[in-house]
Amino acid sequence: MRAVVQRVGSASVVVDGATVGAIDEPGLLVLVGVTHTDTPAEAAKLAAKLWGLRILSGEKSCSDVGAPLLVVSQFTLYGDARKGRRPTWQAAAPGPVAEPLVEAVCAELRALGAHVETGVFGADMKVSLTNDGPITLILEI
Numbered sequence: 802m803r804a805v806v807q808r809v810g811s812a813s814v815v816v817d818g819a820t821v822g823a824i825d826e827p828g829l830l831v832l833v834g835v836t837h838t839d840t841p842a843e844a845a846k847l848a849a850k851l852w853g854l855r856i857l858s859g860e861k862s863c864s865d866v867g868a869p870l871l872v873v874s875q876f877t878l879y880g881d882a883r884k885g886r887r888p889t890w891q892a893a894a895p896g897p898v899a900e901p902l903v904e905a906v907c908a909e910l911r912a913l914g915a916h917v918e919t920g921v922f923g924a925d926m927k928v929s930l931t932n933d934g935p936i937t938l939i940l941e942i
Contacts, residue, residue, distance in 0.1 A: 802839050802847050802902070803878045804940040805832040808856050812871045812930035814920040821926075822918035827857060828868040830930050833906055834878025835899035836892050844902045847942045848909030856936050863915060870910060873920040873928060874903045896923055 812830040813823035824830075831851060851870060855862045863870060876899065880888035893899070900922045910917045920926045 802836070802843050802906075802942045803834040804847060804851070804942075805875070805878065806830075806851065806854065806856070806938045806940060807930060808933045808936040809871075810931040810933045812928070814871065814873055814918075815927040815929070816921045816924045821921050821924075822871055822873075824869040824871045824916075824918055826869065827933060829854075829856075829863060829870045830928070831870055831872045832875035832878060833872060833903050834875050835894040835902045836879050837894050837898065839894065839898075839902055841902065841905050843942045844905035845909045847940065848906050848913065850940060850942065851906075852910060852913045852915055854938075856938065858933075864913065867914075867916070869916040869918060871918045871920075872903070872907050872910070873926065874899065874922045 807830045809830045811825050852864045853862045876893040879893035882888040907917045
């Protein structure tokens with residue numbers, strides 16, 4: 802699994818003109834990509850890493866301060882543009898494989914006590930954020 806994690810002051814996801822997920826306080830925006838070999842165990846490991854990642858103000862984690870997370874599926878994280886000008890998506894898992902694993906990350910976060918907002922899997926989403934820092938990390942699990 803691959804995740805782009807951004808420390809944000811706020812973030813939201815809009816689908817078809819309606820806000821489907823939003824955090825209005827400092828927390829994390831997490832874009833999650835899934836590849837063919839990912840498993841529920843990796844989803845649990847990613848959730849634990851996100852919950853304990855000490856990148857909030859004062860080197861705190863979401864678990865330390867109860868900060869919310871907005872999790873958005875992002876198959877393009879596995880795009881490959883090393884050759885030519887058009888990326889390939891071969892490394893991205895198909896929807897029936899990826900969707901349950903993105904949902905597993907969210908479920909694991911909630912089980913840890915996190916407030917989790919989400920986008921809509923497979924939808925054309927408009928993501929807005931106020932990046933704080935800016936702090937952006939790429940995680941590989």
